[in-house]
Amino acid sequence: MQTVAKRVRKATVGREYCVACGCCVKVCPKSAVHIVKGIFAEVDFEKCIGCGKCARECPASVIAISEVPL
């Protein structure tokens, strides 16, 4: 019998186009996002629950919610 790997949803930031405005930081309910040196946003995957609030808020729409293996 084949085992199916459990998958979880996590936010990932397209750093090349991120403007580091911090909108994602403000809406994250788990404080999982922070701005690295004023250049781009970074998601802490340990904290991220993949709710997608940051992706909806991002004015540049550079945050994606992806399903990844646990």
Added chain:
Amino acid sequence: MKKRWYDYLWIVSLLYLFLGLFNILFAWLGLLCFFTPLIIAVVGGSKAYCNRYCGRGQFFALLGGRFGFSRKKDPPRFLKSRWFRYGFLTFFLTMFIVMLWNTWLVLSGIRELSKTVTLLWTFRLPWHWAYHGSAVAPWVAQFAFGFYSVMLTSTILGIFTMVLFKPRSWCVYCPMGTMTQLICKARSGNNVSLSQNYKENPYIMQSEQ
């Protein structure tokens, strides 16, 4: 989420635009929005101004988010492209220099004070009611009219893109934001070491492949 004092700075931004309707000299206060982000970026190496203290961004978030005046659609790809962001920054700075030049012309007596506000660098609106005589030198008032034009123009552009795209779409091409991000990049020497968490995280490896 607990509100902090700086979450209410949108009131200051609104008050700024409101005061400029009555006395144009209040426009000088707008220099705070110009120098504070630059100082924070140069000294602190961060975009804390954009992230926390930008009243204009908060105003757009409120108007487009809570009051629902935004379509909340993805912005077009060109808006976040480098050529557009840097191009708009160059254009904005050029128009800023033109504004300073006009101030100098009034200072040197070559040109008379123009009691107008120029919207979108094109449309001249009479604004004489906000000028109350000769308490200050004409060039001081000329700079105020010019700076208020810049602030009002950027607010109008911000509202326009707020309605069309996401509430804070202005932040994507805001010249101050682009400038402070460039300063932060220069400070870090384009060599940002990602946090350990990011480097070792299996999820990002998966999603970037």
